Amino acid sequence: MKFTVLQAGRVLFWIHRKTKEGPAEQPCSARNSMRLVRFLAKRLMHAAFVLIGLSILIFLIARVMPGNPARMAMGPRAPQWAIEKLEKQMYLDRPLPIQYFYWFKSAISGDFGDSLVTKRSVSEDIIEYFPASLELAIYAAVFMGIAGVVLGTVSGWFANTWIDNLVRVIAYIGIVTPSFVFAIFFVLIFSYWLELFPTIGRLSSGIDGPPVITGMVTLDALITGNPAAFWDGLKHIFLPAVSLAMGPMAQEARITRSSLADNAGKDFIAAERACGIPERTIMFKYLLKPSLIPTISIYGLDFASLMGNAFLIELIFNWPGLSRYGMNAILQKDLNAVIAAIMVFGVVFVIVNIAIDLAVERLDPRIRFRTGG
Amino acid sequence: MAVTRILTTGTAPNRGENARRNWYRFSRNPLSIIGLTMVILILILAVAAPIIAPHPPSAGKFLNFSMASRAPSAENWCGTDVFGRDILTRVLYGFRFSLMMVVVVLSLVVPVGVFFGLLAGYYRSTWIDTGIMRITDIFVSIPPLVLALAICAVLTPGVFNAMVAVSLMWWPWYTRMVYGVASSLRGEFFVQAAELTGAGKWHILFKEILPNCLSSILTKMSLDAGWVILIGASLSFVGLGAQAPTPDLGSMVAEGSKYLPDQWWISVFPAFGIMLVVLAFNLLGDGIRDMFGTERG
Numbered sequence: 001m002k003f004t005v006l007q008a009g010r011v012l013f014w015i016h017r018k019t020k021e022g023p024a025e026q027p028c029s030a031r032n033s034m035r036l037v038r039f040l041a042k043r044l045m046h047a048a049f050v051l052i053g054l055s056i057l058i059f060l061i062a063r064v065m066p067g068n069p070a071r072m073a074m075g076p077r078a079p080q081w082a083i084e085k086l087e088k089q090m091y092l093d094r095p096l097p098i099q100y101f102y103w104f105k106s107a108i109s110g111d112f113g114d115s116l117v118t119k120r121s122v123s124e125d126i127i128e129y130f131p132a133s134l135e136l137a138i139y140a141a142v143f144m145g146i147a148g149v150v151l152g153t154v155s156g157w158f159a160n161t162w163i164d165n166l167v168r169v170i171a172y173i174g175i176v177t178p179s180f181v182f183a184i185f186f187v188l189i190f191s192y193w194l195e196l197f198p199t200i201g202r203l204s205s206g207i208d209g210p211p212v213i214t215g216m217v218t219l220d221a222l223i224t225g226n227p228a229a230f231w232d233g234l235k236h237i238f239l240p241a242v243s244l245a246m247g248p249m250a251q252e253a254r255i256t257r258s259s260l261a262d263n264a265g266k267d268f269i270a271a272e273r274a275c276g277i278p279e280r281t282i283m284f285k286y287l288l289k290p291s292l293i294p295t296i297s298i299y300g301l302d303f304a305s306l307m308g309n310a311f312l313i314e315l316i317f318n319w320p321g322l323s324r325y326g327m328n329a330i331l332q333k334d335l336n337a338v339i340a341a342i343m344v345f346g347v348v349f350v351i352v353n354i355a356i357d358l359a360v361e362r363l364d365p366r367i368r369f370r371t372g373g
Numbered sequence: 374m375a376v377t378r379i380l381t382t383g384t385a386p387n388r389g390e391n392a393r394r395n396w397y398r399f400s401r402n403p404l405s406i407i408g409l410t411m412v413i414l415i416l417i418l419a420v421a422a423p424i425i426a427p428h429p430p431s432a433g434k435f436l437n438f439s440m441a442s443r444a445p446s447a448e449n450w451c452g453t454d455v456f457g458r459d460i461l462t463r464v465l466y467g468f469r470f471s472l473m474m475v476v477v478v479l480s481l482v483v484p485v486g487v488f489f490g491l492l493a494g495y496y497r498s499t500w501i502d503t504g505i506m507r508i509t510d511i512f513v514s515i516p517p518l519v520l521a522l523a524i525c526a527v528l529t530p531g532v533f534n535a536m537v538a539v540s541l542m543w544w545p546w547y548t549r550m551v552y553g554v555a556s557s558l559r560g561e562f563f564v565q566a567a568e569l570t571g572a573g574k575w576h577i578l579f580k581e582i583l584p585n586c587l588s589s590i591l592t593k594m595s596l597d598a599g600w601v602i603l604i605g606a607s608l609s610f611v612g613l614g615a616q617a618p619t620p621d622l623g624s625m626v627a628e629g630s631k632y633l634p635d636q637w638w639i640s641v642f643p644a645f646g647i648m649l650v651v652l653a654f655n656l657l658g659d660g661i662r663d664m665f666g667t668e669r670g
Contacts, residue, residue, distance in 0.1 A: 046510075053511035061527055176651040178603050178623075180610050181644040184630050188641070192634035308518025312607055316630070326519075327611060330526035342523050346515050 009048060015041040036358075043357065047350045054346045055107070055339075059100050062335045072116060072333065112340035117332050122340045125325060130344065131215025132202065133310060133321030136244070138216075139237050140306055144245035144252060149295060151249070152256025156291075157283060159261065167253060174250025179309035182243035183316045190239060197239050200318040207232045240317045244309055248302030255298050259291040293364050300356045307345055398664045405660020411653035419468040431458035432466040434618050442636050452638035454629070460638060463620035464646040470621045471650050474536055474605040475598045481540040486547025487590060491578045493548065494555025506552065509545035517542050518604060525613040532621070535614040539604055543597075550593055554586045588665040596658035599651040606647050622647045 016038060070086040071078070087093050090113075091102045106113070112122040155167035191199045202217050203209050210220040210229050218237065221230035263269065264287060272282050307323075314324035326341035328334075399405050423429050427450070437457035445452040451460035493505040512520070524538035558564060559582075567581050608614040609623030617624065622643045629640025 049507070050510050050514040053507070054514055057511055058523060061524055064527065172652065172655070173648075176599065176648050176655055177644075178606055178610075178647060178651075180607065181626060181647060184626065184633065184640055184644065188634055188637055304516035305518065308516040308522075309607070311519065311522055312610060315611065327522070330522055331612065333526060335526075338523060338526050342515065342519060345519050349516060350514060 009045070012041045012045050012048075016045065039358075039361070040354075043354045047354065051343070051346055051350060052104075055104065055343060056100065058339050058342050059103060060096075062339055063096060063099070107340075107343070112343075113336035115329070115337045116334040117328065117337070122337050125337065126322060126340060126344060128215075129320060129322040129325045132217075132319060133314070133323050135216035135218065136237060136240055136310065136314070136319060136321060137306065139241035140244040140310075141303060143241055144249040144302060144306065145299065147245070148249040148252025149256055149292065151253035152260065152295070153283075153288065155253065155257045156260030156264070159264075164257075167257070171250040171254045171257075174246045175254070177247065179243055179247055180312045180316060182246045183240070183313055186239050186243050187316075198236055202233060202236050202320065203229065204232050204236075240313050240319055244306055244313050247309070248306055251298065251302055252295055256291060256295045259294045260287060263287055263291045289363060293360055296356060296359050296363065300353045303352050304349060307349065395664050398666075399660050402660055402663060404656050405663070408653055408656025408658075408660055411649070412657050415468055415650055415653055416472065418465055419472050422462075422465040422469060426459075426462040426465045428459035428462045431462040432620050442632075442639075444636075445638055451642040452636075454625075454639045455632065455636070460625075460642050463625060464622065464643055466620040467622040467625060467643060467646055468650060470532060470615055470619070471602045471605065471647075474532075474539075475601045475654075477536045478539050478543065478601045478605075479594055479597065481536070482543045483547060483590065483594060486544035487551050487583070487586070489544070490548040490551025491555050491582060491586070494552045495559055495574075495578055495582060497556045497559060502552075502556075505548065509548050512542065512545040513549070518607060521604060521608060522611070522613065525608060530613045530616060532615045532619065535605060535608045538608070538613075539601060543601075547590070547593065550589060551586050554589055555582050558582050558585055592658070592662045592665055595654065595661045599654035599658065602647065602651050602654070622650075 070083050070090060070092055074083055074086060091099045094102075103113075110123050112126075114120065115122050115125055118125055151167050151170065155164045158164050187199055190196045198204060207229055209217060210224045210226050213220045213223055217233040218230055221227075221233055269282060269287060272286055273279075277286075310321070310323040311327045313319070314321045315327050318324070322341055322344060326338065326345075329337035329341060418425060422432075426432070431453075435456065435458055440449075440453050440457035441455050443449055443453045443457075449459050449461065451464065453459055454463075489505050489509075493502045496502050520542040521538045524541055525535060528534035528538065564577060564581050567577050572581070605614060606621075606623035606626070609621045610627045612624065612627065615621035615624055617628075625643035626640045626647070629636070629638075629643065632639050
């Protein structure tokens with residue numbers, strides 16, 4: 001079955017048109033699922049547009065660079081005719097829009113050209129390095145979400161006590177400290193002085209890695225039932241993940257705390273208190289849910305800073321992920337690899353944002369029941 | 374607001390009164406005052422670095438291996454690096470680059486971003502709005518630091534190019550913010566009144582709408598100052614910002630991290646320097662935000 005990108009776009013557009021607000025006598029649940037599909041179709045179309053725009057932007061940035069990509073690929077001593085031949089192959093002798101067209105055509109089928117540094121196809125490199133980055137991002141994102149919400153809630157529960165102030169100080173430290181500084185402090189304290197965690201890499205040299213299934217060491221170890229590798233992988237991922245998550249976590253804690261404080265003054269809380277509902281129930285059943293909406297909305301921005309900082313953290317911890325690959329490509333001006341790595345980050349970020357919008361929509365009835373979607 | 378006040382009391386609020394009221398609101402929070410003091414102190418330290426710094430030659434090309442890698446002492450408060458340069462001096466000079474980064478980036482970004490935001494907001498749901506806002510959509514669809522790194526990739530590393538990279542990726546955020554304010558102001562009576570009296574488009578954009586966006590812009594600028602420093606430090610940490618021997622906080626941390634854990638002071642004190650500057654601007658920014666009563670966020 002051949003399914004081109006153009007067809008996918010057509011299907012999305014068709015869904016979007018077909019799922020317009022149905023007649024009012026439809027049951028509520030059917031209308032809601034209809035809205036969900038429509039919402040998804042709309043977001044996916046938007047995502048496609050944004051990603052194409054991003055690819056044009058990155059492509060332009062890469063092409064304004066002084067210097068001839070063909071010359072860089074062949075090295076300084078290559079003969080002129082060979083360079084001209086490669087230029088023809090890379091369509092460098094054609095105008096920019098046509099160059100972009102050819103790039104786009106091959107990129108759609110997953111071919112981003114060859115890397116100048118590793119001398120392999122960029123897509124192969126990405127497939128190899130991506131799981132490590134994903135693993136790190138998942139650990140960091142989970143840590144930042146849970147720790148941020150817990151800290152914020154604790155701070156709101158004990159509002160205006162020393163616990164609240166302590167959390168506030170922690171949040172300030174988290175916000176003003178760059179992630180690479182956290183990384184260096186943590187390595188200094190926990191690896192060198194306390195010797196609790198390893199400094200770099202994914203696994204200790206003495207331990208056999210689990211067979212590659214997903215490419216994520218801890219998950220693979222879990223699947224194959226290898227507790228030693230799992231424990232070792234966990235120890236290796238702990239410091240990078242925590243240093244990545246500290247800043248965004250502080251942001252989450254602050255937002256949760258302030259939105260708890262805002263909502264605590266609302267009428268519905270006063271009404272519940274007047275009814276004699278215990279404080280604990282009010283807090284965890286009624287107050288926390290609406291207060292988490294801003295926290296989740298800001299999660300997208302926090303995830304963005306997490307992805308950006310991963311470039312530095314993976315470099316510091318020598319983590320064999322896509323960000324370190326991208327960073328090395330940037331430092332060595334390996335443009336095919338830079339473009340591809342950035343497109344992958346763009347796609348991941350767009351997907352995360354759609355997921356966040358869906359989560360907010362689930363939590364916030366005001367958005368869920370707004371007509372039109 | 375001014376109009377209703379003239380109508381009800383017959384007097385317009387004068388500048389002095391507004392400033393006093395704003396200062397009162399600002400000074401309610403001791404943290405804001407601490408932030409302001411810290412920012413002023415850092416400014417003084419940065420400007421007067423050649424006079425204050427204990428060992429000015431350390432800021433440039435300077436070698437003195439007899440003094441190399443000294444731990445913090447009474448003579449070198451923050452120790453010396455592997456070339457025998459005084460770290461405290463270099464941190465003080467590093468403040469200069471951080472502050473310069475803030476000034477240059479914000480003065481490039483704010484006019485451009487605000488202009489496009491005003492335009493898109495005022496001409497809402499026309500092709501101008503669509504064009505501008507779709508372009509900003511593209512810029513915000515990628516994590517800011519990643520985009521800055523990518524732009525740096527094609528430029529030669531250096532302080533100026535790092536500033537260009539950060540500016541290129543930053544303007545859409547101002548556009549989006551001003552767009553929100555401007556598009557909601559568009560329907561206000563004072564804008565309609567100006568339109569009815571036949572005021573020019575530029576008058577409406579810059580004299581009617583812009584002054585009402587200023588509090589949001591100022592708040593964002595003061596909160597962004599810290600972020601600019603963080604991003605700048607990140608760029609120079611990976612070697613895409615200031616080049617050696619320029620004393621830049623980010624590259625000093627990177628340089629020092631090679632000598633961990635024995636010579637921890639080489640990287641730890643510049644790191645504290647970054648935290649201090651960013652903290653100062655963040656406290657100040659929070660104070661300004663509370664002063665204008667802008668939405669938390």
